[in-house]
Amino acid sequence: MKLKTTHCKEIDILNLSDKELLDLSKNNVLSLSLEEMKTIQDYYKNLKRNPTDIEIETIAQTWSEHCKHKTLTGIIDYLEISPQKKIHKQYNNLLKETIFKATMELKKKWCLSVFEDNAGIIDFDDKNAIAFKVETHNHPSALEPYGGSATGIGGVIRDILGVGLGAKPLANTDVFCFGKPNTPPKKVPNGMHHPKRIIGGVVSGVRDYGNRMGIPTVNGSVYFDDGYMANPLVFCGTMGIIPKNKIAKKTRAGDLVLVAGGRTGRDGIHGATFSSVELNKESDVSAVQIGNPIVEKKVLDAMLKARDLNLYRAVTDCGAGGLSSAVGELGENTGVEIDLKKVPLKYDGLRAWEIWISEAQERMVFAVPPKNKEKIIEIFAKENVEAVFIGVFTKDKKLKISYDGDLIADMDMSFLHKGVPKITRRAICEIKNEFEQKTIKMNSSEILKSLKKVLEDLNVCSKEWIIRQYDHEVQGQTIIKPLQGNNIEVSGPGDAAVIFPYTVVKGTKKAIVLSNGLNPEYGKINAYKMAASAIEEAIRNAVCVGGNIEKISLLDNFCWGNTDKEEILGSLIRAAKACYDFSKSFSIPFISGKDSLHNEYSIGQKKYSIPPALLISAMGVIENVSNTLTMPFKKEKNKVFILGLTRNELGGSVFSKINSIKDGVVPNVYPKESKPIMKKIYQAINKSLIESCHDISDGGLAAAVSEMAFSAGIGVKIDIDKVKIKGKMSPAEILFSQSNGRFVVEVDAKNEKKFRSLFKGTVFSQVGLTGGKDVVFESVKNKIKVMENPKKLMSSWQKTLQDI
Amino acid sequence: MYKIEIKTKENFRDARGEYYLYEIISMGFDNVKKVKYCPLYIIKGDISDGEAEIIARQLLIDEITEDYSIKKENEILSPIKVGGAIEVWYKKGVTDTVAQSVQKAVKDLGIDKKIEVNTGHKYYLFGDISDEDLALMAEKLFANTLIQGYEIENHALQRN
Numbered sequence: 032m033k034l035k036t037t038h039c040k041e042i043d044i045l046n047l048s049d050k051e052l053l054d055l056s057k058n059n060v061l062s063l064s065l066e067e068m069k070t071i072q073d074y075y076k077n078l079k080r081n082p083t084d085i086e087i088e089t090i091a092q093t094w095s096e097h098c099k100h101k102t103l104t105g106i107i108d109y110l111e112i113s114p115q116k117k118i119h120k121q122y123n124n125l126l127k128e129t130i131f132k133a134t135m136e137l138k139k140k141w142c143l144s145v146f147e148d149n150a151g152i153i154d155f156d157d158k159n160a161i162a163f164k165v166e167t168h169n170h171p172s173a174l175e176p177y178g179g180s181a182t183g184i185g186g187v188i189r190d191i192l193g194v195g196l197g198a199k200p201l202a203n204t205d206v207f208c209f210g211k212p213n214t215p216p217k218k219v220p221n222g223m224h225h226p227k228r229i230i231g232g233v234v235s236g237v238r239d240y241g242n243r244m245g246i247p248t249v250n251g252s253v254y255f256d257d258g259y260m261a262n263p264l265v266f267c268g269t270m271g272i273i274p275k276n277k278i279a280k281k282t283r284a285g286d287l288v289l290v291a292g293g294r295t296g297r298d299g300i301h302g303a304t305f306s307s308v309e310l311n312k313e314s315d316v317s318a319v320q321i322g323n324p325i326v327e328k329k330v331l332d333a334m335l336k337a338r339d340l341n342l343y344r345a346v347t348d349c350g351a352g353g354l355s356s357a358v359g360e361l362g363e364n365t366g367v368e369i370d371l372k373k374v375p376l377k378y379d380g381l382r383a384w385e386i387w388i389s390e391a392q393e394r395m396v397f398a399v400p401p402k403n404k405e406k407i408i409e410i411f412a413k414e415n416v417e418a419v420f421i422g423v424f425t426k427d428k429k430l431k432i433s434y435d436g437d438l439i440a441d442m443d444m445s446f447l448h449k450g451v452p453k454i455t456r457r458a459i460c461e462i463k464n465e466f467e468q469k470t471i472k473m474n475s476s477e478i479l480k481s482l483k484k485v486l487e488d489l490n491v492c493s494k495e496w497i498i499r500q501y502d503h504e505v506q507g508q509t510i511i512k513p514l515q516g517n518n519i520e521v522s523g524p525g526d527a528a529v530i531f532p533y534t535v536v537k538g539t540k541k542a543i544v545l546s547n548g549l550n551p552e553y554g555k556i557n558a559y560k561m562a563a564s565a566i567e568e569a570i571r572n573a574v575c576v577g578g579n580i581e582k583i584s585l586l587d588n589f590c591w592g593n594t595d596k597e598e599i600l601g602s603l604i605r606a607a608k609a610c611y612d613f614s615k616s617f618s619i620p621f622i623s624g625k626d627s628l629h630n631e632y633s634i635g636q637k638k639y640s641i642p643p644a645l646l647i648s649a650m651g652v653i654e655n656v657s658n659t660l661t662m663p664f665k666k667e668k669n670k671v672f673i674l675g676l677t678r679n680e681l682g683g684s685v686f687s688k689i690n691s692i693k694d695g696v697v698p699n700v701y702p703k704e705s706k707p708i709m710k711k712i713y714q715a716i717n718k719s720l721i722e723s724c725h726d727i728s729d730g731g732l733a734a735a736v737s738e739m740a741f742s743a744g745i746g747v748k749i750d751i752d753k754v755k756i757k758g759k760m761s762p763a764e765i766l767f768s769q770s771n772g773r774f775v776v777e778v779d780a781k782n783e784k785k786f787r788s789l790f791k792g793t794v795f796s797q798v799g800l801t802g803g804k805d806v807v808f809e810s811v812k813n814k815i816k817v818m819e820n821p822k823k824l825m826s827s828w829q830k831t832l833q834d835i
Numbered sequence: 836m837y838k839i840e841i842k843t844k845e846n847f848r849d850a851r852g853e854y855y856l857y858e859i860i861s862m863g864f865d866n867v868k869k870v871k872y873c874p875l876y877i878i879k880g881d882i883s884d885g886e887a888e889i890i891a892r893q894l895l896i897d898e899i900t901e902d903y904s905i906k907k908e909n910e911i912l913s914p915i916k917v918g919g920a921i922e923v924w925y926k927k928g929v930t931d932t933v934a935q936s937v938q939k940a941v942k943d944l945g946i947d948k949k950i951e952v953n954t955g956h957k958y959y960l961f962g963d964i965s966d967e968d969l970a971l972m973a974e975k976l977f978a979n980t981l982i983q984g985y986e987i988e989n990h991a992l993q994r995n
Contacts, residue, residue: 174981216862216975225975232979297928319982321930377930391930 035437039083061091085384092352106455113462129607133614150194151622163650165268167627172265176232181240181322183267189348191271195278198271205251210260220634243324248501249528255489258642261632280345284426286398291418292330296377299390326393333414342403349394357396369422460601468694473763485730492831515661523742526575542656546572553683558602562609563700569649577659583651587624592640593631616702662725663742667802675773686767705772727773733766741825746803751810836908837887847900869961880950920988924955
């Protein structure tokens with residue numbers, strides 16, 4: 032059948048020169064490279080015809096970095112230079128050779144679906160599994176913070192709805208990187224929103240979408256750095272539960288294509304690449320996506336009903352690339368014929384290709400066996416959800432699109448999905464030696480001043496202003512919550528959240544732990560250690576509340592600068608390598624991930640890349656929900672232990688930043704030391720030998736101990752001389768070092784003997800006692816005694832964001 | 836066309852107005868003494884005056900804390916002449932989810948006519964404020980010009 036051009040345009044490509052091909056890509060916001068354009072040209076030369084606009088747009092969407100991860104799966108020529116040696120290596124698929132490889136080698140039987148579906152899935156109990164996914168929505172959030180973050184959370188919820196045959200969302204997480212809220216307005220680049228406006232918009236966007244969907248937002252973190260002023264990072268995550276027999280999906284030829292949910296408009300067309308300059312008062316605002324949680328909630332309710340009646344064979348969500356990606360994904364192995372005239376529209380006047388690639392929100396695409404045609408429409412209608420059949424899956428492995436009876440696209444699925452040429456990129460990483468800082472000599476009052484400044488620091492301080500806007504209780508299953516305190520007047524930062532899904536899984540005792548790790552400050556010095564530290568921090572956080580490291584899985588989210596630059600891609604490779612190394616050494620698999628590269632912004636003529644950020648999110652299964660812990664001290668006269676070795680590791684620490692200390696070694700990760708400790712903590716919690724447990728990270732042990740004390744409203748006395756250290760360290764260095772692998776735990780005197788014998792063979796020491804009216808850190812040897820009332824420390828911790 | 840403006844009654848707290856006052860002051864404009872926030876709705880379609888009243892009273896306001904005024908096409912509603920005012924509306928093509936809900940709710944009220952709804956926001960700023968400052972506040976605080984347009988009224992200057 033010949034293509035007709037009543038409803039589309041023919042794009043002349045056959046006779047274009049290299050320069051003209053590149054211009055075509057640029058002028059139509061296709062973001063395709065010359066090599067890719069030439070591959071397309073060759074394909075159509077073989078067909079002896081020009082492509083239509085909708086065909087070119089489909090290829091551009093399918094081959095986009097967002098959908099195909101061309102950088103992480105492409106060829107990379109990598110050179111690593113350290114003072115000791117040079118390593119030259121070629122990666123043919125970085126993802127498969129690092130993160131994915133670790134998962135394959137670990138061969139965990141409880142990993143049910145990894146790196147293939149919309150989310151990673153692991154085993155929960157004999158009948159159910161749990162799925163977790165974290166996405167980023169950075170660029171839209173920079174331009175329209177409220178809509179950008181709302182559609183970020185809306186999108187990741189749909190990933191959970193679109194995993195397998197659909198999981199029921201149980202909890203959301205969110206992690207943000209912002210510029211500092213107190214940035215002087217003059218420092219904000221022209222045309223950008225002030226960080227304060229971005230923060231307000233992003234937080235309310237996540238709040239409104241999550242709360243209205245009836246999904247609790249239970250875990251997250253916020254990181255402030257000037258480097259994110261013009262390019263904030265917005266990570267949104269959702270965890271859901273799915274019956275094990277609903278994980279497999281397979282489209283069959285003859286199944287009908289059903290689109291359900293929101294209507295299609297010009298929302299988000301070329302969303303990632305448009306420029307605000309092009310928009311004026313009269314122009315249609317096509318690039319901005321606005322979310323409608325009420326529609327998505329109805330889709331959720333209706334589709335789970337249809338799922339349980341086995342009315343469809345496959346489902347996926349409309350995300351980036353819209354119908355083009357979603358339908359393409361479901362029909363990749365069959366073929367599909369679509370009639371775009373049938374797609375319900377918000378308003379008239381959309382061109383065919385716009386309908387096809389629109390990123391309008393709240394839409395899901397299903398493969399429905401013809402016999403269920405009426406039944407499924409009836410179910411959606413009952414929930415007031417618009418659902419329309421727009422085509423049929425075929426067996427010719429072709430994508431055929433028609434509009435009003437005219438055929439406007441006819442392409443091979445194999446070319447669309449496998450035709451993208453592999454790009455070769457070069458990467459370089461120069462590893463510098465790190466040196467210990469000059470010994471830090473501080474007297475007691477200087478140490479106290481530093482402690483308060485650390486607690487006040489934007490990256491340590493209380494995020495209560497944000498957390499309290501979120502509903503973290505809806506569904507009634509949040510057992511361990513984000514803010515923890517022994518009474519209503521005190522609070523401290525919980526390490527991780529625990530969800531007890533007793534309303535979905537009747538009679539269960541099991542629970543799900545969610546946590547995260549992130550530290551871009553380390554990444555400015557050493558990307559490898561940043562990744563290693565983020566992995567361990569996420570795991571440690573989960574362990575603190577009762578997580579079992581034998582049953583924890585990880586997600587990676589890379590947000591990097593412009594990876595066309597060799598040294599930026601080089602740091603990404605180092606981080607990916609750390610993911611492999613530590614996934615293997617902790618025996619904890621990655622199950623899914625996402626990357627957002629090219630986070631670059633300009634001020635004037637100069638271009639800046641963001642500080643690289645690797646967010647590690649952890650999800651684990653807890654066998655018995657009763658055996659979970661919060662972080663505040665529980666009572667007076669209990670013994671305080673520090674587990675793990677304190678090293679002189681102040682590189683990238685909060686203490687170094689506030690005191691402008693040069694040099695310093697970035698904390699490393701020592702799985703041989705920390706893994707046995709984490710295993711034993713799990714055993715200790717299950718034998719009720721520990722009263723409270725808190726991870727030592729930002730701000731070191733001084734901050735961790737202070738948080739446990741003020742959230743309990745009681746004092747504590749710590750003997751600095753008893754902390755197990757490596758080498759020589761001054762009291763300030765011991766208190767503020769951010770060495771990984773450490774925990775503060777509280778033990779009742781009656782359990783001390785059992786506790787000590789359990790931890791035999793690991794590095795630990797008793798360092799103090801709870802009780803008294805002050806938080807005290809003392810070193811008799813160095814004549815140091817730091818004393819402060821816990822309430823005053825809490826007010827330092829609480830006031831920073833309250834004042835903004 | 837009906838334009839409906841919702842006001843918080845005098846003895847009730849206008850939390851959004853207070854929030855914006857706080858933000859304006861922290862932007863450095865200490866000449867603003869008070870901010871009053873009023874949601875706006877435009878309803879186009881073949882409805883009667885009475886139906887517009889029903890929609891405003893039964894759907895758009897909370898009768899205990901809020902009041903409304905309705906303006907018909909070409910009719911000038913006496914505005915609050917106190918200083919500046921900024922009206923913010925979505926640009927064409929931007930999904931207006933609140934308007935969609937209103938459209939559906941109007942049907943649920945039993946008014947089964949084809950209507951089109953737009954939602955907007957009006958901020959009254961009490962004090963003597965220049966047009967330039969109003970425009971700056973509109974762009975930095977009240978409207979995201981990527982998706983929203985704004986219009987400024989300035990009664991303070993007229994009075995001078």
